Amino acid sequence: MKTLLHLTSSIFGDGGQSSRLAAEFVAAQPGAKVIARDLARNPVPHLDAERFGAFLSKPEGRSPAQQRVLEESDALVAELKASDTIVLGLPMYNFGVPSQLKAWFDHVARAGVTFKYTDKGSVGLLTGKQAYVFAARGGLYAGTPKDTQTSYVREFLAFLGITAVKFVYAEGLAISEASKTQSLAAARNALRALVQPETIAA
Numbered sequence: 001m002k003t004l005l006h007l008t009s010s011i012f013g014d015g016g017q018s019s020r021l022a023a024e025f026v027a028a029q030p031g032a033k034v035i036a037r038d039l040a041r042n043p044v045p046h047l048d049a050e051r052f053g054a055f056l057s058k059p060e061g062r063s064p065a066q067q068r069v070l071e072e073s074d075a076l077v078a079e080l081k082a083s084d085t086i087v088l089g090l091p092m093y094n095f096g097v098p099s100q101l102k103a104w105f106d107h108v109a110r111a112g113v114t115f116k117y118t119d120k121g122s123v124g125l126l127t128g129k130q131a132y133v134f135a136a137r138g139g140l141y142a143g144t145p146k147d148t149q150t151s152y153v154r155e156f157l158a159f160l161g162i163t164a165v166k167f168v169y170a171e172g173l174a175i176s177e178a179s180k181t182q183s184l185a186a187a188r189n190a191l192r193a194l195v196q197p198e199t200i201a202a
């Protein structure tokens with residue numbers, strides 16, 4: 001059975017446009033086991049030196065507080081490892097990814113666990129997974145240098161070994177009602193085109 005990690009990062013929860021698209025994609029995967037994680041509703045704390053220190057701590061010298069941090073991170077990593085498919089709702093806020101998503105990134109990037117350093121550079125350890133990203137934006141950025149999100153998210157996932165990543169964009173949502181309607185319809189078409197081969201392959 002296919003396992004999907006469904007990540008929501010809109011501050012508007014299920015009502016966010018990125019959330020709705022991601023949820024529609026997940027709903028179109030019959031029979032899949034879904035691990036749902038809403039990063040806005042249940043935020044991962046921001047990484048600080050204390051928390052990062054817990055990642056580096058040796059079991060024998062680990063404090064109870066460090067152990068708790070490690071367990072939180074381990075739980076997030078376990079969800080990723082257990083999934084064949086990652087479905088991410090990705091809003092743009094102030095030209096970047098939601099800080100809640102960045103905090104999650106900071107807790108799943110773990111040396112020796114999700115990536116490792118070698119003589120030839122870093123190697124991602126989470127291979128063989130497919131990711132789908134549903135990006136919602138007020139303005140228009142896709143395919144231009146202003147789209148910092150796509151390269152950043154792609155690069156981060158690749159760092160962990162997740163190189164098969166497909167993006168669907170709903171853009172221009174704040175430009176006008178007509179632009180919003182048209183963009184959401186185009187995003188749904190792109191979504192359906194992604195679902196079709198998946199369903200056939202399953």
Ligand SMILES: Cc1cc2nc3c(=O)[nH]c(=O)nc-3n(C[C@H](O)[C@H](O)[C@H](O)COP(=O)(O)O)c2cc1C
Pocket residue numbers: 010011012015016017018019089090091092093094095096136137138139140173174
């Ligand atoms: C706090 C905030 C900041 C935003 N910043 C941007 C931005 O920098 N560029 C942009 O195109 N849209 C921006 N928007 C519009 C959102 O990208 C748009 O509302 C989108 O639907 C957000 O995804 P969501 O509905 O899944 O939360 C912003 C919206 C909010 C609430």
